[in-house]
Amino acid sequence: MSIRSDEFVRVGFDEILYLSGKDGIIGIVKTGVGQWFIETEEEEIALFTEADDLFVASGFGTDEQIIKGIRCMLYLVRDVGSPLIVLPKDHPASGRLKIVVSAGARTTIHCDITPGTHPEQDVLCGGGEFDGMQITGVAGGVQLHNINPGKIDIRTSKI
DSSP: OBOOSSEEEEOOTTEEEEEEOSSEEEEEEEOOSEEEEEEOSSOEEEEEEOTTOEEEEEEESOSHHHHHHHHHHHHIIIIIOOOEEOOOTTOGGGGGOSEEEEEESEEEEESSSOTTOOOOTTEEEOOGGGTTOEEEEETTEEEEESOOTTSOEEEEEEO
16 A cells, blocks of 8 residues: 555554565564663663654565564564664674664654664664655554655554
């Protein structure tokens, strides 16, 4: 199903929302109330979330392997409690990352930032069709803003 410019999508705690574009896929789940850790080179940051906050995973590619990877990554972070890792800006691994994750009430997708290098959890690297899109957790679902209409498909599935 295609989405419009600004749209509310119903998403429960036991569901994952996929946004699919030409070059990438974004997966979104509710965080639930919790405490998560962000690991940087210098420090460990504790992040506290509310019931409607989100984990947003951006995958670079559109094949089944990326879809499974996004699902696995969101499971590892939310259900297993794996920390979010932030690499230094010049780290050689950032160019090899296939999936990156952010957490919080709102995430803005940018296509011109280096994957995995932003400790601020309100920005996330993504493909060009997602550039500038804002994803906000709201009661009962997700609010999508600044969508590139006609270029992104949407679906939900059980986790």
